[in-house]
Amino acid sequence: MILYSLRCDSDHAFEGWFRDAATFDRQRGRGQIPCPACGSTKIEKAPMAPRLGRSRADRPEPPAKPQPVMTAAPALSPAPEEFRRKLQELRRFVETKFEHVGPRFAEEARRIHRGEVEARGIYGEATKQESEALADEGIEVANIPWVPASDA
Numbered sequence: 001m002i003l004y005s006l007r008c009d010s011d012h013a014f015e016g017w018f019r020d021a022a023t024f025d026r027q028r029g030r031g032q033i034p035c036p037a038c039g040s041t042k043i044e045k046a047p048m049a050p051r052l053g054r055s056r057a058d059r060p061e062p063p064a065k066p067q068p069v070m071t072a073a074p075a076l077s078p079a080p081e082e083f084r085r086k087l088q089e090l091r092r093f094v095e096t097k098f099e100h101v102g103p104r105f106a107e108e109a110r111r112i113h114r115g116e117v118e119a120r121g122i123y124g125e126a127t128k129q130e131s132e133a134l135a136d137e138g139i140e141v142a143n144i145p146w147v148p149a150s151d152a
Contacts, residue, residue, distance in 0.1 A: 008035035009042040019138050027140070030119040032112065039097040039121070087147045094144070098123045106130040113139045 004024060007013050012035050018024040024045075027033050031041035098121035101108045105124030111117045126134070126141070134141050 005046040006033070006035075006043050007046040008038060008040040008044075010035065010038050010040055012037040012040075013046060018140070023138055030112075030115065032119050032140075034097070034121050036093075039093075041119075084147055087145055088149060090144060091146060091149060094121075094123050097121055100124060106134055109134055109139050109141065110137070113137070 001017050002020060002024070004016050004018065005013065006016050014036055016024070016033060018027070024033075028041075028043055033043045034041050035043065101122045101124040103125050105122065105126045108117075108122055108124070112119055112122070123144075131141050131143065
């Protein structure tokens with residue numbers, strides 16, 4: 001797997017994982033990589049720093065003295081209500097910008113991947129086995145927690 005920093009034509013930055021460079025090129029060419037902020041499929045790779053692995057021999061030795069330990073860490077994750085609100089925003093975005101294909105999700109994703117139908121954003125239902133099979137075929141899917149659209 002390879003991680004790319006990406007940028008849409010509206011200058012929104014985001015990241016994407018791909019099986020290899022050819023998978024990225026193929027999906028971008030078919031318009032299958034939408035910007036999560038605006039939905040644009042005009043995507044380019046953004047400059048990013050390389051991440052080089054080191055052998056154990058190259059790794060620095062741990063410090064001899066124990067380092068001070070923080071007793072209280074700042075909250076790094078949003079409060080549950082903020083997290084829920086963000087998931088509701090994501091749901092509204094998906095429902096507005098993508099086509100709901102229901103239980104036909106795996107079948108339709110394959111048709112798009114093979115170029116049998118026009119590339120477009122879709123969402124629907126798939127079993128864990130269907131999702132794993134799609135990933136094995138090089139078809140990128142994501143499982144999103146589908147929270148109720150409102151608190152009512």
